[in-house]
Amino acid sequence: MYKTAISILLALLSFSGFTQELDVKKWVQEADEKMRGTSSKSIFSMTIERKSWSRTITMKAWSIGNDYSLMYIVSPAKEKGQVFLKRGNEMWNWIPSIERMVKIPPSMMMQSWMGSDFTNDDLVKESSLAKDYTHKLVAEEQLQGYDCYKIELIPTEDAPVVWGKIYMWISKKEKHWLRAEYYDEDDYLMKYEVLSDIKMVDDREMPTRLEMIPADEEDQKTILIYGETEFDIPLKESFFSIQNMKRIR
Numbered sequence: 001m002y003k004t005a006i007s008i009l010l011a012l013l014s015f016s017g018f019t020q021e022l023d024v025k026k027w028v029q030e031a032d033e034k035m036r037g038t039s040s041k042s043i044f045s046m047t048i049e050r051k052s053w054s055r056t057i058t059m060k061a062w063s064i065g066n067d068y069s070l071m072y073i074v075s076p077a078k079e080k081g082q083v084f085l086k087r088g089n090e091m092w093n094w095i096p097s098i099e100r101m102v103k104i105p106p107s108m109m110m111q112s113w114m115g116s117d118f119t120n121d122d123l124v125k126e127s128s129l130a131k132d133y134t135h136k137l138v139a140e141e142q143l144q145g146y147d148c149y150k151i152e153l154i155p156t157e158d159a160p161v162v163w164g165k166i167y168m169w170i171s172k173k174e175k176h177w178l179r180a181e182y183y184d185e186d187d188y189l190m191k192y193e194v195l196s197d198i199k200m201v202d203d204r205e206m207p208t209r210l211e212m213i214p215a216d217e218e219d220q221k222t223i224l225i226y227g228e229t230e231f232d233i234p235l236k237e238s239f240f241s242i243q244n245m246k247r248i249r
Contacts, residue, residue, distance in 0.1 A: 024137050024151055029130035031170045031177040034206050037231030039064045043074075047223045048116045057114055066128050068240040072248050079114070083245040089160065091120060094245040101242065110162050117191065117212040117222040121162050132159035133166065143178050144196060146171035163190075174198075176207060189215040202231045 040063050047056045057079065063069040073082040081096040091104040109121040133153035141150055153166040164185035169178045180193040191214045195207035210224040 024135040024149070025130060027149060027170050027175060028133075028135055028151060028153070028168060031168070031175045032129050034175060034204055035177060036063060036065070039233050039235045040229060040231050041233055041235075042229040043227035045225045045227060046114075046116060046118075047225075048114075049223065050220050057116075062235060062239065064235050064237065064240070068235075068237060070240050070245070070248065073114075083248060085240060085242065085245050087240055092242060092245065094242075096246075101245070106160075117214055117220065118224070119162070122212070129153065129166075129168075132156055132161050138167075140172075141169065143169050143171075146174065146176065146178060148172065148178060174205065176205075178207065191215055201226060201229050204231065 040061075042061045043058070044061060045056055045058050047054055055076070057076065058074040060072045060074060061069065062071075067086075067088055069084075069086045071084040073079045083094040085092045085094070089106070091109075093102045093104060094100075095102065104120060110119050112118070113120050113122065133155055136152045136154070137149055138152045139150040141148055148169045148171050151168045151170065153168065155161040155163065155165075163182050164187060165183040167179075167181040167183075169180070170176065171178060176195070176198060178195050180195075182190050182192065184190050191212060194211045194213070195209065196211075197207060197209035198205060199208045201208060206226075208226040211221050212224070213221040
């Protein structure tokens with residue numbers, strides 16, 4: 001009788017932990033999907049700030065989930081017309097000034113995108129925060145006036161990810177993604193991301209300002225601002241083609 005009671009108690013505790021894990025995963029997934037939608041069309045500005053200079057890049061972007069994205073550089077004039085395409089695990093760059101199509105290998109996903117503090121992986125999100133990581137609730141903290149869950153993300157075995165660990169802060173009620181910290185495989189903080197300026201964007205309330213800051217160079221950062229954005233729009237996979245990279249405007 002005693003052994004049976006212990007077994008039932010252990011089973012209930014195990015089930016409770018499993019349920020919590022599913023809930024945490026759901027928070028991560030919903031916060032991430034709020035920022036991207038099932039599909040989207042957006043105008044962004046990206047300002048790269050350094051000690052002695054800064055420059056701003058304006059771009060148009062289209063996406064379907066995690067698998068398809070296309071970005072067209074609007075300005076400055078020097079980079080205008082460049083296009084970046086992601087289809088599944090492949091990433092391509094069309095450079096009109098030299099009429100050259102470049103395939104970006106997985107080994108370059110951690111490299112800087114257009115000289116910014118965002119990497120190629122940050123912009124196209126090759127990995128999935130919900131699918132490629134395990135999730136653990138590690139703390140409850142207040143951030144920017146919001147009560148937040150601090151969640152630890154550890155990559156699953158053989159996941160196509162570049163980070164050894166990620167911490168995310170997600171507001172409890174609104175599910176706003178407000179902060180993220182990115183660690184390498186040696187548990188060294190590489191950079192952190194601050195999301196703020198909550199506004200209505202199309203049909204949802206979400207952060208519209210993202211600051212990416214290198215941990216060892218806090219006097220520099222890159223600021224990404226959401227402009228006009230439409231979510232859950234009709235887009236076909238055929239839109240995200242190498243041929244369309246040369247036609248898109």
